[in-house]
Amino acid sequence: MLAILDLNTGIVVADVQGNLLSEEEFARMSVALCAEYQDPKAGIEDNDWGIAVIRAMQDLGYTNFYERKTIDGKDSGNIGWHTDEKSRYALFGDLIPAINGSLITMYAEDAIADFQAVVRNPLKNGRIEAAAGLHDDYPIAVGIAWMLRTEVYTYSTETEIHRFATS
DSSP, X not given: OEEEEETTTTEEEEEEOOTTSOHHHHHHHHHHHHHHTTOOEEOXXXXXXXXXXXXXXXXXXXXXXXXXXOTTSOEEEEXXXXXXXXHHHHHHHHHHHHHHTTOSBOOOHHHHHXXXXXXXXXXXXXXXXXXXXXXXXXXXXXXXXXXXXGGOOOEEOSSOEEOEEEO
């Protein structure tokens, strides 16, 4: 899942979805979509098959990836967003108030359905995740884009200002 977020408006302006796509096809579609939005910083998850997507995007020449930081804030050399319990907690800790405060807007019905499927699992100490049998890919992707908002620059033209983050 890749979501492109206009950081000026908070609108998810584009996405690539598809659990049935191959890693290579997902990468091709992601690179093409990113090209439409001035090649924003891509915060692709490196978990599971995401690392194959990152490698395929690199093979296609894409270079603007999120790079994880070390504890002292320096670039680690590790490309991609790694979702673990700590980063999941931070992601939803930032995402929930942004959604509740109407700072992020989505229009895709399937995206909204994925958000509605997110629950606090009482069997896992309130862990925020998709309800049984459902997916939280879209909320994670939008959350990554939201988390990356502080790491992107503002691109200006004479008539428009755009700030984009992807995941």
